[in-house]
Amino acid sequence: MVLRLHNTLTGRQEVFTPRHPPAVSIYCCGVTVYDACHLGHARSYIAWDLLRRYLWWQGFAVRFIQNFTDIDDKIIQRAEAEGSSVEVVTERNIAGFFAEMDALNILRADDYPRATRCLAQIQAMIARLEARGAAYSADGDVYFAVMKAQQYGKLSGRDLQQQQEGASGRLAADDTDRKRHPFDFALWKRSRPGEPGYPSPWGMGRPGWHIECSAMVHQAFGDTIDLHLGGADLIFPHHENEIAQSETATGRPLANIWLHNGMVNVDEAKMSKSLGNFTTIQALLDEGINPMALRLFVLQAHYRKPLDFTREAMAAAVSGWEGLETALQLGEIHGARLGWTDPRQRRPDQHEAFANALDDDLNSSGALAVLFALARPLRSLARRLQRGGNVTSQDRGLEGTWRSLVELAGVLGLEAGSILEAAPGTGDEAAITAAIEERRVARQNRDFATADRIRAQLLSEGITLTDRPDGTTHWLRA
Template identity: 35%
Template sequence: MSTDASIFVRDTLSGEPVEVGRDGSIGLYVCGPTVYDHIHVGNARAPVFWDSVVRYLRGRGYEVRHVQNITDIEDKILARAAEEGVSWEEIVARYTESFHETLDLLGVARPDVEPRATEYVPEMIALIEELIQGGHAYAPGNGDVYFAVESYPEYGALSKQRPDEMRGPEEGADSGAAEHKRSPLDFTLWKGSKPGEPSWESPWGTGRPGWHLECSAMVEKHLPGGADIHGGGSDLRFPHHENERAQSRCAHPEREFVRAWAHHGMVGFSEGKMAKSTGNILGVDEVVERHGRNAVRMWVLQSHYSQPIEYSEDILAEKRRSYVRLVRLYRSLSGSRGDSDLSAKLAADMRRKFDSAMQDDLNTPEALAAVFEAARQAGQEISTRPGAAEEFASLKEALEDIFGVLGLDLGEEFRSDVLLNGDDDTGQHHVMVRYEEEPRQDVLERVARREHSRRRKDFGTADRLRDELAAEGWIVEDSPEGPFVGRGGV
C-alpha cells in the first residue's frame, strides 16, 4: 500500500474533515489509563480502535508515531493506596501490569511511546512557568498554581460551551481551593503537597502537577510538530481536553497543538453508561473467555468510533457469529491456487471500498461492510459451484491482509458459553464448548449436556450423547479447558 490518497478525520473542534499525514507521517496521541484499577470492557474500546487505525496507516505506508500516556499519579491512585494500606507505587505497578496484560489479551500492540506522568514533572514545571510569564496562570501563595481561564477567549470552543454554562470548581478539586481562585472555572496546574502524599520540588513549593498538565507536556515532548490526531473518550472533552488545549495554546500560540480531535463514544449497558463509579463494569478477561478476542474487536469496529455503543451478551454473541462466518468463508477458499475473474474483481473492489471507508474519518463499519459483501458474493459462487473454492487466490490474499489490519486472529479457537437449564435440583449451568467449525445450536447443547453429565458422573448419559454426536459426524474431545467438538468421519 502507499500514501497516494488522503486521510480525513472529522475534527471535534471545527466539525469539519481535516486532512492529516500529507507528508507521509502521522503523529497520534491517545489519552491512556489512570492506573488505579483493572480496566473494564468499556475501556477496551479505545485501545482496540486505535490499534486497528495504526495497523491500517502503517499498512498504507505512513510513518506513525503512536503516543499513549499512563497517569501514574492522581487522587484516585492515592485513595486506592490509602484504602489498601499500601504504597501508591505498588498500586501503579499492579494496575499498569494488569493494563498491559489486557492489551495482550485483546491483541493490541503497545504504543511507540508510553510516557508516565511522574517522568515528566520537570517539563510540566517549565510549562507552568511559561504560562505564568505569559499572564495565563497565577500562584496565589498557598502552594497551588491555577490557570486563568479568562485569559483565553477560546475557552469552551472544544466542548461547545460558553463560560457561563460551565460548572464551577473542577471535579476532584479541594473545596478550600475555591477561595484562592480568581474565577471558579480556573483549574489547577500545581497542587501544594499534603502530608503523606508524593511531592516534587518546584518554584511554588513542594507539590505535584495537576492532572490536565501531563498530556500537554507529553505532546510537546514526543510530537514537537503537534499531534495530527488526538484521541480520547467523549467524556474527556470537558474538562480534560478543554484544559489541555488552553494550556498548550497559551504557552505556545505559535505552534500547532492538535490538527484533529477525535473523540470516541461511550460504552453502555442497556441500563446506562459502563463505569466503575456506577458499578456497571465487566472485566475484559471475562468477556474474552466467553466470546473470544475477535468478537470483542468486531464489536468495537462494527460501530463508528464517534458513536456510543452498547454491550450485551447477545450483541457479543452476534459479533462472534459474524466473525465465524467470515472465517468459515476464508477457510473454504484457503487452498486456492488459481484465480478467476470474479476473485480478482471481488478482491480489487473490497480493497478499494475498504480504503475509501478508512480514509473518510476512519469508518471501520463501512470498511467491514465491504469485507462482508465480498465474502457474501464469494460464498454464493462456491455454494452453486463447489469447485470455485479453488479459484479465489487473490481474494484469499486480500482477506488475509485485511484481517491483519483489523488485528483479527485467524488461528483463534472459537468457543461458546452454553447455558443449560438443569434437569436436576442444581439450577442452571455454564459449559464452555470449544470448536474450530461452529456447530449447530443443538450440537453445542448436546456437547454441553454431555460435559455436565460427566461432571455429575452420569457416564451412561455422557456415553449415549457421545455416540449420538459421533453418528452425526461430530467428535468430542475432553480436556481440562472444557470439551472440544470437531468434525469426524460419519
C-alpha cells in the same frame, strides 16, 4: 477518495492532511492506572488502533504516543484503601493493561510516557505559563488562569460566563478561596501530609491531570500535532484545558484534528460503577469470549456513536467471528490442495470498497461488510472441503478473495492466527523464524536485495510473509 475525519474542534468532517507527510504525529490520552481496564477502554483503544493501522496501510509513517497517568488522587486513595503503595497499584494495573491490549491485538504505542517520569518537562511548561502571566501560585498549589486563554471553550462549545453563573454550590470553598476564577484549574498540587510528592519550585507536590498531557505532547512532537485522540468524556474539562494551557504556552495550535469516540452503554444504560453494570475487559475474557470476537463487536459500531453492549449482541459477534475465522484459515489449511501459491492475487474492487468505507470517517461497519462479503464464498468452500468435496477450477479462482480477506482483516486488527505454526509435525518453524529474523536485520541495514531474496526463497517453499505496522512479520503456509 481521501481520508476524511470528524474534527471535534470544527464540528465537521475534514480532509486529513498531515503537516509533514508521510509522517503522522498522534497523541492518545491513556489510562489513569488505579484500576483494571473496562469495556470503555477497549472501545476507545480498538478505534484508535484501527486508525493507526489504516494510516499505515495507506503508506503513512505513524508515530503514536499514549500516556499513563501514574500519580493522581484516585491512585493515592486506592493505595491507602489497599494498605499498599502508589507504585504497587500503578505497576499492577499497567501490567494488566498491556496483557489485555495485547490480547485484543492492539498495537503497542511507540512510547508510553508516565507523569512521574516527565516531571522536568511538566515543571518547565508551568514555569513558562507563569512567565506569560497565565499561571499563579497559591499556598503551594499552582493554577492556570482561564481568563488568559484565548477562546476558552472552543472545543466543547461551553461559554465561560454561563458556566460561572451556573456554578453556584458546585465548587468547594477551599478551591474558591485560592482561585482567582472559579474555573481556574490546577497545574501543580501541593502534597498534603502523608501524600507522595516531588520537589518543585513551588514546594513538594504533584502535577495536575491536564498539564501532563500538554508537556508530553510538547516533549514528543513539539508545539503542534496532526491528531489528538480520546473519549468523548474527555472533551471537557481535560481536552479543553489541554488546549488552553498548551496554546497559551506556545502560541500555536495544539492539534489540527481532534477525534473522540463515543461511550459504552450496557443494556441501554450508561456503563458506570454506581449502576453496577461495570464490565472489565478481563471479566469478558475470563468468560471465554474470544478477544477477536470482542474486537469485532466494537468495530460493528461507528467509533463516534454510543456502543450498546448486550449479551445478545456479544453472542452475535462471537458467531460472526467464528465465520470469519473459518474463512481466514481456509488458505492455510487447504491452500496447497487448492493450488493457491501466488501471493500477488487480490480483489482490487474489494480493496477499493474497503478503503472508501474507512475514508468516510473510519466507517468500520462498512469495512466489515466488505470482509463478510469476501468471507461468504470462502466459508462455503471450507464446509464443502470438510465434507470431502472435490476441488474445482472455480475454487482455485478464489485465491485472490482469500488473500484480500486476510490483508483487509489485518487492517482491522482481526487475525485468526496460524494453525500450522503451532501444529505438531511441521518441523521447520525454527528455520522459518531464523530466516525472518535475518530478513529483519537486512531491512534494518537497508540491504533490500538480501531481504527480497529471503522473502522469495520462503515463498518458493510456500511461506507467505506479511509485515505488520508494529514491525513484526507474520507468516502463513499456503
